[in-house]
Amino acid sequence: MFSNILLCTHGTDGAQKAESLVFRKQESVPDMVVTVLTVLDEDWRQMTGDDWLNSSKTHTVFLDHVEEQMNEEIAEEWQRIKKHYPLATQAKFVQRTGNISEIITKTARELHCDLIVIGPWTRRKKFSIHSTGMGLRSTMKNKELHPLLPCPLLIAP
Amino acid sequence: MSKVKEQMPTLIMGAGLLVYGLIAQSGALLPIAQYLHTHKTLDLQVTMCLIVGCIALAGALVNSVRKPGHSNLDTFILQPLGGIVLILVMAMLIRWYAEPLMKIISQSLQPILGFKIYKVLNLNYVVLGILAGVVLTNTWGIPKFAAPGVKCARFVLKMGVIMLGARYSFAELAKLGVYSVFLVGFFVLGTVFLVLWLGNIFKQPKSMTGVLSAGMGVCGVSATVAVAPVVKAKSSEMAYTIGTILSFGIVCMFIFPTIGKLAGMSPVQFGAWAGTGILNSAQVAAAALAFNAVDIETLKVAEIFNITRVLFLPIIVLVLATWFGKESGHKLSFKTVVIDKFPVFIIGFLILFFLSSIGMFSPPSHYKGKYIDVSYNDRTQVTHEEWETLNNAIAAGEFSGLTPKQLEAVTDLVKQRQVAGNFEDRGNKKEFDHVGRARMTQLEGILAAAKAKQIQLSADVKSAIKHAVKQVHKKSKTVVTLTDFMIWFFAFGLIGLGMQITKKSITQAGGWPIVMGVIAGITKATLSFFVVLWLIKDVVLN
Numbered sequence: 001m002f003s004n005i006l007l008c009t010h011g012t013d014g015a016q017k018a019e020s021l022v023f024r025k026q027e028s029v030p031d032m033v034v035t036v037l038t039v040l041d042e043d044w045r046q047m048t049g050d051d052w053l054n055s056s057k058t059h060t061v062f063l064d065h066v067e068e069q070m071n072e073e074i075a076e077e078w079q080r081i082k083k084h085y086p087l088a089t090q091a092k093f094v095q096r097t098g099n100i101s102e103i104i105t106k107t108a109r110e111l112h113c114d115l116i117v118i119g120p121w122t123r124r125k126k127f128s129i130h131s132t133g134m135g136l137r138s139t140m141k142n143k144e145l146h147p148l149l150p151c152p153l154l155i156a157p
Numbered sequence: 158m159s160k161v162k163e164q165m166p167t168l169i170m171g172a173g174l175l176v177y178g179l180i181a182q183s184g185a186l187l188p189i190a191q192y193l194h195t196h197k198t199l200d201l202q203v204t205m206c207l208i209v210g211c212i213a214l215a216g217a218l219v220n221s222v223r224k225p226g227h228s229n230l231d232t233f234i235l236q237p238l239g240g241i242v243l244i245l246v247m248a249m250l251i252r253w254y255a256e257p258l259m260k261i262i263s264q265s266l267q268p269i270l271g272f273k274i275y276k277v278l279n280l281n282y283v284v285l286g287i288l289a290g291v292v293l294t295n296t297w298g299i300p301k302f303a304a305p306g307v308k309c310a311r312f313v314l315k316m317g318v319i320m321l322g323a324r325y326s327f328a329e330l331a332k333l334g335v336y337s338v339f340l341v342g343f344f345v346l347g348t349v350f351l352v353l354w355l356g357n358i359f360k361q362p363k364s365m366t367g368v369l370s371a372g373m374g375v376c377g378v379s380a381t382v383a384v385a386p387v388v389k390a391k392s393s394e395m396a397y398t399i400g401t402i403l404s405f406g407i408v409c410m411f412i413f414p415t416i417g418k419l420a421g422m423s424p425v426q427f428g429a430w431a432g433t434g435i436l437n438s439a440q441v442a443a444a445a446l447a448f449n450a451v452d453i454e455t456l457k458v459a460e461i462f463n464i465t466r467v468l469f470l471p472i473i474v475l476v477l478a479t480w481f482g483k484e485s486g487h488k489l490s491f492k493t494v495v496i497d498k499f500p501v502f503i504i505g506f507l508i509l510f511f512l513s514s515i516g517m518f519s520p521p522s523h524y525k526g527k528y529i530d531v532s533y534n535d536r537t538q539v540t541h542e543e544w545e546t547l548n549n550a551i552a553a554g555e556f557s558g559l560t561p562k563q564l565e566a567v568t569d570l571v572k573q574r575q576v577a578g579n580f581e582d583r584g585n586k587k588e589f590d591h592v593g594r595a596r597m598t599q600l601e602g603i604l605a606a607a608k609a610k611q612i613q614l615s616a617d618v619k620s621a622i623k624h625a626v627k628q629v630h631k632k633s634k635t636v637v638t639l640t641d642f643m644i645w646f647f648a649f650g651l652i653g654l655g656m657q658i659t660k661k662s663i664t665q666a667g668g669w670p671i672v673m674g675v676i677a678g679i680t681k682a683t684l685s686f687f688v689v690l691w692l693i694k695d696v697v698l699n
Contacts, residue, residue: 065386
């Protein structure tokens with residue numbers, strides 16, 4: 001039914017459920033085109049908070065460092081996916097920066113995807129002293145995503 | 158057409174300011190201003206509204222017809238104009254309406270609550286400004302037209318610190334400098350090593366403990382931003398650390414002034430404690446102004462401590478780079494680590510201090526205290542606590558031994574909260590000035606009589622009168638103007654920085670950084686509190 005899938009993942013437990021659902025389905029539909037999208041949250045630009053002492057050069061160095069780190073982490077995530085799901089080697093991997101809802105829908109429109117797959121909402125481990133994933137603990141709101149959708153949205157159980 | 162639409166908010170604000178300025182000029186706002194106790198600022202309100210309104214309208218009109226370019230005019234004036242006007246409007250509303258209303262509401266709620274919300278939470282224009290910025294950015298978000306202007310807040314705050322340089326004497330800077338180098342040196346290095354030690358105990362990665370130690374030890378988020386690339390911190394480590402520091406800093410901004418007042422700290426002691434114990438440098442300025450927004454003694458001390466620890470930043474970056482470089486094999490140049498991190502605005506601060514010290518802003522007679530300014534000015538008022546002391550003393554009949562003229566001077570001081578002429582005579586500058594100076598002479602007479610034990614006054618009453626007299630002794634009109642600008646620059650800068658504190662960045666707090674950060678932060682704040690109380694007793698500011 002669906003032949004061009006946009007799989008959105010940033011490596012969390014919920015997103016891994018979406019990965020599993022898509023690549024298991026691809027085993028039975030080999031012609032299915034899968035694009036793996038990882039969005040770098042634009043809120044990273046706000047993470048300098050109320051810093052006012054540093055020069056714009058130091059800010060630029062910091063933001064470049066953040067981007068470099070995120071790229072490394074995303075590359076590691078993609079490697080994990082390729083290692084875990086052999087069919088993922090045929091998938092197209094795309095990384096974009098911006099507002100998560102806007103980027104997902106914009107990318108789906110550009111690539112003419114007929115289904116967007118995301119992971120389910122999972123409870124955040126509050127006050128956990130252990131790492132809960134890479135980068136920002138990014139989330140998006142349904143009320144922001146749903147009005148922008150160009151195609152059906154599937155939330156992996 | 159779309160360009161006009163984009164400029165509509167700035168046009169509306171500009172027109173609104175002009176209309177407000179004209180209404181204020183007509184005198185129609187006098188009853189409201191008297192109710193709010195802001196009537197003495199009406200002249201300033203008219204001037205500021207007319208000037209800012211005209212600039213906003215002119216700039217918005219130019220932006221509506223002109224194609225945006227990359228010239229300095231575009232980058233530094235035309236593009237940020239909307240945001241600058243928005244922050245200025247917020248600052249004006251807060252200083253002239255929100256803060257006075259907060260005082261009135263707090264007073265009316267006191268019989269029910271048993272305390273004044275205004276005093277307990279230190280809700281003056283600085284704290285209200287930051288809160289307004291935080292609320293705006295986390296609810297509606299920063300409007301698109303204002304985004305480039307909000308970024309100016311950092312530059313404006315630096316300008317405020319540079320102007321503060323004109324308010325120090327050699328003696329003050331030398332004495333405060335010595336205290337600050339010892340205290341800040343001890344606590345910066347102490348906290349850095351404490352966090353590194355905690356990281357070792359909890360077996361945390363070097364990159365995480367490195368970035369957290371700088372943030373907790375030196376100057377909060379600024380140090381984190383400077384150190385993160387040097388120690389190759391991972392994204393989650395940076396997010397956790399920044400979230401932890403921002404949360405801790407905001408709590409400190411409210412708690413420190415209240416604790417300082419409860420402990421009876423002097424402005425110098427509080428400035429030293431805030432400058433040492435509060436993590437984020439912007440919040441040090443906010444807490445200092447929250448402790449005492451009437452004059453700038455606390456801010457002067459806090460900023461010296463702030464500047465000292467900022468000067469420690471390149472040293473700490475160098476130490477951490479060496480420490481991290483040894484572990485990872487990375488080699489970093491001296492330029493990358495130290496020269497690029499040096500806060501250049503401190504040179505501006507030192508230049509203003511130097512120019513002021515050689516008498517560039519005032520003739521020598523002003524330095525001997527011969528220049529007296531009894532004109533209306535927020536900064537020349539007594540503090541709210543001093544006003545209450547004098548008011549209660551009058552009600553209790555404590556001034557029974559005064560002459561009628563002396564009593565009239567004290568009564569007017571309570572009425573106007575500062576040494577000044579009659580409000581009705583403010584148009585007649587000569588008469589206004591004459592009456593103000595006469596009242597000051599009477600107040601000096603009261604102090605002399607109390608010293609000679611001809612009359613009995615409590616220490617608090619003498620201190621309040623002394624402060625009122627001191628407030629009108631000014632060094633120079635140029636320095637006074639610089640100070641007035643500086644206060645507005647701080648208000649502007651802190652509102653703008655408030656707009657950059659997002660809920661998302663605060664809620665990132667977590668992981669081991671929050672555990673280690675809270676341990677280090679509380680230890681630093683508590684220890685520095687006792688050390689400051691023990692060490693700093695006799696620094697007197699002019």
